Amino acid sequence: MSQKVRVRFAPSPTGPLHIGGVRTALFNYLFAKKYDGDFILRIEDTDRSRYIEGAEDYIINALQWCGLPFDEGPRVQGPYGPYRQSERKMLYRKYADELIKKGKAYYAFDTAEKLDYHRKNHEAQGKTFIYNWHNRLKLDNSLSLMPETAQERIANGEEYVVRFLTPPDEKLQLIDMIRGSITIDTNTLDDKVLFKSDGMPTYHLANIVDDHLMKISHVIRGEEWLPSLALHQQLYDAFEWQAPSFAHLPLIMKPTGKGKLSKRDGEKLGFPVFPLQWKDSIGYRETGYFPEAVVNFLALLGWNPGTEQEIFNLQELIKAFDISRVNKSGARFDPDKTKWYNQQYLQKKTDAQLASLFQPILEAHDLPDTKRNPTYVEKIVALLKDRATFVSDFWELSEYFFRPPESYNEKAFQKQWKDNTSEIMGQLVSFLEGLSDFSEDILEQKVKGWIGEMKLSFGKVLPPLRLAIVGDMKGPHLFTIMSLIGQSDSIERIQRAAVLLGKLSNK
Template identity: 35%
Template sequence: MRRFYSTLKPRKKLSILSKKNVQLNTPARTRFAPSPTGFLHMGSLRTALYNYLLAKHTGGQFLLRLEDTDQKRLIKGAENNIYESLKWCGLNWDEGPIVGGPHEPYRQSDRSLIYQKYTDKLIKSNNAYRCFCSKTRLDGLRESAQKLTPPTTVSYDRNCAHLSKEESSERAKSGELFTVRFKSPGKYPKFNDLLHGNLDLQPQVNKDDVRYDDFVLMKSDNLPTYHFANVIDDHLMKISHVIRGEEWLPSTPKHIALYSALGWEPPQFIHIPLLTSTKDKKLSKRSGDIDVMNFAKKGILPEALINFVSLFGWSPKNKDSNSEVLDLNQLVKAFDINDLTKGNAKVEDKKLYFFNKTYLLKRMENNDKEIFNQGYELLSANFPDLTKDRSDELIKTVGHNLTTIQEITEYGYLISLDYSNDHTEKFLGSHNLNESRFILSKFQHLENIEEIDSIINSLKISKKDVFKTLRFALAASKPGLNIPSLVKFLGIETTNYRLEKGLEIIESKLNNTSI
């Protein structure tokens, strides 16, 4: 990222903009404009979500646009992944690919004639010019700019800006390769960001060797750069508010200068903070910014992920923990840009799993077919004779213990029990087996489940030891489900069988025979 001088003060950690009181009196038109150069990740999902929430909260429209002009970096399957991820999260777009709209096409690679029209307009008005400089010359200019004292982050010397329009046109007609550069102003205008306030961002320059921030608008392959295409498209698609990552702040003066050169009013800008790890490092694929659909594969529910991501730079007015549990419809109602936060957002999975557990339990309480079908599919893969009714009963029994539906496989011992595991090894190696044998002998041949409580109360043995022995026999010492729930699910017949089996194993161990 280029270094810019700025009026931004040192960032305060999660400082709420309560003083700004931004009032939105008209419906907002927002857009999410990803590049299909990779799969949709959590950081991009947050950008899409905030744009969606602002549009829907104000009764406006949310657009999807594909910025695919960097053809060399496109990834196979990335475009479909973007569609799949947004739909899975419930972020349906009002205009864009697939659904269409009045401003088609919504894929930038299909809009070349539009960009050419405005390129010609800027050249004609002397706000842009063709640049015929070779890559070697441009590389040399960048290197020399870095060697200046102080070094400058802008490097072009406007060599081609001095060509006459006639010469420039003739060279282009002869087939000579060129780019089109914007003739940047001597000083960028100040601008207002709805989150950061009034900003004055200027590129670092060297007064003794003047270079210019004349960025490229059209590449030599006749495709636009991000800076150019996004300004043209946002204006033509009537975008009123642009919410994007803070890393785009240094580019905003360029965009506003372009709007000015074209005689257009820029949209309102909101630059949201970076996502960082708990160690304050920017999130990457290696440090937690995971592909959205990978969350789905891990059993994370879309409403949990959306709720989790919504809090990366925004905080609801109420601060108690229950007020943060908000589904998408509730987020639309609660979202207010005055509650956006400035400080970097630390991503910690603990809250994601809290949300997932909460929403999973809600779904099970509402007898959500999707959840019960997923659970059955997971269980029946290991237990093909398991009926759907029995699977549903199991899920209801252990549901309050689950964080994701994938964890249901950990409760396979309720269907079929294998005593060969680390838990039983630990139990058999650390407990008084004579006492355990005595305990289990008292629970043989039960006629009904209610007998268990009376037997426990009659024993003059620590209840802790009694429960550990019962858990060994009934669940192969696996934790998670309390004894009453365990017995209720197993039923009297299976309970008796396992109590008898547990006693046999302990007696074999005491007799030094193999289990």
């Protein structure tokens, strides 16, 4: 591309960053980095009535956790700052005045009560009230007033807004990088407010001015902004500025049913919709997702690489990303698929990395240092990681490696523990006490030899032995478990089960 690629992610600090917002940031980041461009964070906080304390920090922390650093923005100053719109408010008045001078905008004095009256009056007639070409001269604005009267009302301190003067009877030809050519009849458009009575610009004016001043080359944003494209293009034309290229991303849809993904869907079905925890809403980080997995599954929500590849690291995504392969239709969110991605990334980590991540959980269970020995923990995660989706799964999968079972699976007990099982376990204990080598292969060979010598079946010994060692019929190879927990611990568990389960079987 001949023009320097500069994109911006411009969220409003009105609450936590939704996972759909993270995807928008991601697609902007991938596009910028593919073309050696700049990724800018701009905080669009002109609507102070909806501003939420802490939301800006949340947005920045979420991007950092996802590994999507911005080149310019709050805390990372660049040549086009400041990067909060509230700190740029002195800029916008000038541009609103410029549009008025060019005859592209006008002052409107209509009160909220008067506009509400018009809306209700139209509704009573089965119509929709639109402030535009067909009624603007009947309303209270500088187009319907003498110029001197309008200026006098402004000088007297009367509240007003600045509205864009949408030209009638034009066909706008708009181009979207994802959706192609779009035709809009200007007669269907309303005269949007550009500057509010509180002295702050609306999103529309601030957005266009900032994108121009920050030399934004491509605007990649959510589909919900598609209806604003016509106004934004007209504003660029009115200022006689070169408009950026536009791309509107498809919505992320609910797992089932119609509509876009919401916080309520996550609460109902038990999955996060925010990258980080926000108040009582748990995030992907706190659930145990790896940021690389979140980035990977978000990238494939609405974008198709054109191959069968599903696992991409960030550099691979940058290389493969092509905005022309972004889908027009909404992408359905699949909570199970997100877990699958996390599982894939868990498998890619080394045993040492997983053991280190598992350590805080072990510490929380107040285990002795011997049970948290890194080498020991690494052996355990190596055995169990194929069954885990999150690091937090390791405790439930491996608790019996760290302490004896406190209870025994009732169904397994009923099936495996016969009247003479405690006696057989007692005999096995005597045999195990005499072993000098408790390594896995030797232990398996010796125990199976003993079973043969005692003329017992494997079914009479090995299932109840697993129940005694694990407390259930789960886990990896039985002799692997016994070898790892050691001779003394294995014998103590068998003895304890023989007593406790023996009493229960005799009732």
